Amino acid sequence: MPILLALDASSSACSAALLQRDDAGERLVSRFALTPREHTRRLLPMIDEVLAEAGVTAAELDGIAYGRGPGSFTGLRIAAGTAQGLAYGLGLPLLGVSTLEALALAAHRRHGVEHVVTAMDARMGEIYVAAWRCRDGAIEALLAEAVMPPEHLRLPPLGEDDGWYAIGSGWSLWEAIPAEVQARLGRHDAESEPAAEEMVLLAARDYAQGARPAAHESQPIYLRDQVAWQKGK
Structure with missing residues (x-):
């Protein structure tokens, strides 16, 4: 049974979750915090925490998932970069999940x-x-x-x-x-934000259906093709 890690930084929230399924059942470990402008600092420690709590090493993972958007431009880039780095380094598929x-x-x-x-x-x-x-x-x-x-x-x-x-x-x-x-x-x-806890469940669905995208194939989804900023006069 696969062990999947998901992470998200698409909004004012930052989160990570790990899903482990085996003959004994299902175990879901997650972290979630509202951390505006602190995603870069908080995301990697959250990943370490869920791995440690689940008693899983990064080498035991079968796939990485992340919130691919839509959402905050900066947050999506942080999540995509972190997820791609992990997937490349571990040789794992990378699954983008809709926020x-x-x-x-x-x-x-x-x-x-x-x-x-x-x-x-x-x-x-x-x-x-x-x-x-x-x-x-x-x-x-x-x-x-x-x-x-x-x-x-x-x-x-x-x-x-x-x-x-x-x-x-x-x-x-x-x-x-x-x-x-x-x-x-x-x-x-209007208070809820996307969370890695649901993303890892959706990634597990896609993984079970045969999805194994390579890390270089996954791209954030911004929905806006072009963002124009106008400086106030």
Whole structure:
């Protein structure tokens, strides 16, 4: 059974998690902290901590996973660089995991919700957003990942069971969300950030399905092709 390590620095949070599955069952060890502007300093110690707690050496790992985005440009580069360095050095596959899908899985695990719309604050008056159906641990994308002004958000129809759970920092822009979208949301959680704990579970799913991407093949997903900064006059 594979032993997988995941790490994330895509938001104001920094996290690492290790998943170990064998005949005795499953063991999940994780660290998570809100550490704005301290990701470089905190990420490697977190990795050491989860390895030590699990009693696993880096040489015993079967794969590395990381939050490939969308998210903070700087944070994604930190996570990608750290993950690629580990994967190259250990000769392991590197699995990029969607931060928005990780948020959807977090909502499903915590609350058992089926329909989840995930949004992260993309700055510059925009959000990263996607929508998902979560059922029996499986996740299906209902709205492809995109970056947009929050006032442009529309949700796909669900039929009679038209209730969405909303999660992620993008919902801090609640006042800009269209009224018709607000009316379709049962609850919203603007405090949660993506975490390596869910990412390692998603990576284990992909690994079980045969995913073995080489370290050089994995790239962060920014969604924005070009970011323009304008200096105030």
